[in-house]
Amino acid sequence: MDIDIRAKSFAGRPVLGPIRLTLTQGQRVAILGPSGIGKTTFLRIVAGLDHAFDGTVTEPGRTTVVFQEPTLLPWRTALENITLPTQVAPDLARALLAEVGLAGKDALYPRQLSLGQQRRLALARAFAPSPTTLLMDEPFASLDADTAGRMLDLTAALLDRAGVSLIFVTHDPTEAARLRAQVLTLSGSPATLDG
Amino acid sequence: MVLSLGAFLALWAIVAAIVAEPTTMPGPLRVWTVLADEAASGRLLTNTGITLLRVVAAFVVAMGIGVALGLVLGRSHGTDRWLNPWLVILVNMPALVVTVLCYIWIGLNEVAAVAAVVINKVPLVTVMVREGARALRPDLDDLARIFRMPTGARLRHVVLPQMAPYIAGAARAGLSLIWKIVLVVEFLGRSSGVGFQIHLNFSMFRVAHILAYAFTFILVMLVIEYLVLRPLERHAGRWRQDGH
Numbered sequence: 001m002d003i004d005i006r007a008k009s010f011a012g013r014p015v016l017g018p019i020r021l022t023l024t025q026g027q028r029v030a031i032l033g034p035s036g037i038g039k040t041t042f043l044r045i046v047a048g049l050d051h052a053f054d055g056t057v058t059e060p061g062r063t064t065v066v067f068q069e070p071t072l073l074p075w076r077t078a079l080e081n082i083t084l085p086t087q088v089a090p091d092l093a094r095a096l097l098a099e100v101g102l103a104g105k106d107a108l109y110p111r112q113l114s115l116g117q118q119r120r121l122a123l124a125r126a127f128a129p130s131p132t133t134l135l136m137d138e139p140f141a142s143l144d145a146d147t148a149g150r151m152l153d154l155t156a157a158l159l160d161r162a163g164v165s166l167i168f169v170t171h172d173p174t175e176a177a178r179l180r181a182q183v184l185t186l187s188g189s190p191a192t193l194d195g
Numbered sequence: 196m197v198l199s200l201g202a203f204l205a206l207w208a209i210v211a212a213i214v215a216e217p218t219t220m221p222g223p224l225r226v227w228t229v230l231a232d233e234a235a236s237g238r239l240l241t242n243t244g245i246t247l248l249r250v251v252a253a254f255v256v257a258m259g260i261g262v263a264l265g266l267v268l269g270r271s272h273g274t275d276r277w278l279n280p281w282l283v284i285l286v287n288m289p290a291l292v293v294t295v296l297c298y299i300w301i302g303l304n305e306v307a308a309v310a311a312v313v314i315n316k317v318p319l320v321t322v323m324v325r326e327g328a329r330a331l332r333p334d335l336d337d338l339a340r341i342f343r344m345p346t347g348a349r350l351r352h353v354v355l356p357q358m359a360p361y362i363a364g365a366a367r368a369g370l371s372l373i374w375k376i377v378l379v380v381e382f383l384g385r386s387s388g389v390g391f392q393i394h395l396n397f398s399m400f401r402v403a404h405i406l407a408y409a410f411t412f413i414l415v416m417l418v419i420e421y422l423v424l425r426p427l428e429r430h431a432g433r434w435r436q437d438g439h
Contacts, residue, residue: 065341067338075431084348085352109434
């Protein structure tokens with residue numbers, strides 16, 4: 001993945017300055033920075049959700065995202081929450097559910113799962129379409145320390161198995177270390193990346 | 196509920212007995228006799244069936260157009276700004292005027308009758324569905340974009356489930372409004388249906404017949420509400436159940 005952001009503004013106010021980042025396959029990068037610095041804006045640009053910026057993002061493969069909230073379809077079952085958005089076969093979705101510890105919960109609706117289980121379901125969904133790059137936007141922020149720890153280990157295991165590149169936005173350096181991600185800091189106004 | 200309905204019937208019977216004018220104020224028993232006679236003759240079933248067909252036709256067309264328009268207006272600010280004044284005019288246009296104009300412009304036929312009901316109903320459905328479309332969750336939009344969900348799947352699994360309460364509300368409000376408008380339309384320009392029977396019996400001053408037809412149709416609408424609309428809503432809302 002090749003990211004070349006020259007500038008990003010909101011209503012004439014510059015938010016992001018020049019940012020260049022090239023990610024090789026399997027490389028993991030953690031973006032740290034204070035709240036409001038533009039981490040989520042950066043991630044939305046990389047994800048292709050925000051096109052109103054000056055620059056280019058080139059990704060020859062496929063990018064998926066684990067959002068801050070689980071962002072599930074409440075009216076569809078756990079299994080359908082993987083198969084419908086990603087269009088993967090139910091067997092693959094079941095295997096992924098088992099991998100994240102949700103075996104046998106295929107038919108449950110998100111509301112019938114705990115927050116930790118919902119997060120694991122969102123993680124399984126992100127890996128389902130075999131992405132080349134995974135983007136994560138503070139996905140462990142609202143979890144207790146134990147659950148967050150288990151989620152970090154699970155994420156690391158899935159990343160190892162799939163050989164997926166990672167851009168991980170967080171404000172916690174220990175999370176970055178646990179995922180063995182290279183730390184880059186977003187700072188300044190407009191914000192730029194420092195290695 | 197049974198007690199409340201019983202009290203209503205008792206009050207009606209007492210008022211009818213006090214007025215003592217069975218032609219203008221028939222009691223429940225008299226209306227029931229007329230209802231049984233009309234049913235036995237086959238007229239009640241035929242006319243109720245015809246009215247129901249018109250209601251269903253108008254309902255399907257009005258909901259289809261209204262939901263599509265509401266979605267577009269709720270999602271596109273520019274289109275909404277353009278079409279909103281038209282909507283305000285149509286919402287406030289009296290049903291009677293629309294009906295009369297349809298009969299004059301299209302003719303005294305089935306198309307005009309259904310068109311009149313549809314034109315009366317579409318603005319209300321559009322306004323209700325537009326509110327739902329404005330409240331669509333942006334995070335689920337992002338989800339659909341990230342995973343490149345095809346348009347059809349996005350509509351079916353992301354958009355419509357969020358819209359369901361608004362569409363159900365529009366359907367319920369729509370059904371009760373539509374059957375009343377259908378009766379007016381039939382009253383003014385058709386030679387069949389419950390509205391026509393009310394017109395006919397009005398000209399002959401037969402209040403018991405008018406009430407018999409009105410109550411029959413209310414009953415039909417209640418049956419649709421309890422046997423069709425509510426089970427559908429329950430089915431659509433099963434995901435709201437709490438954990439086991």
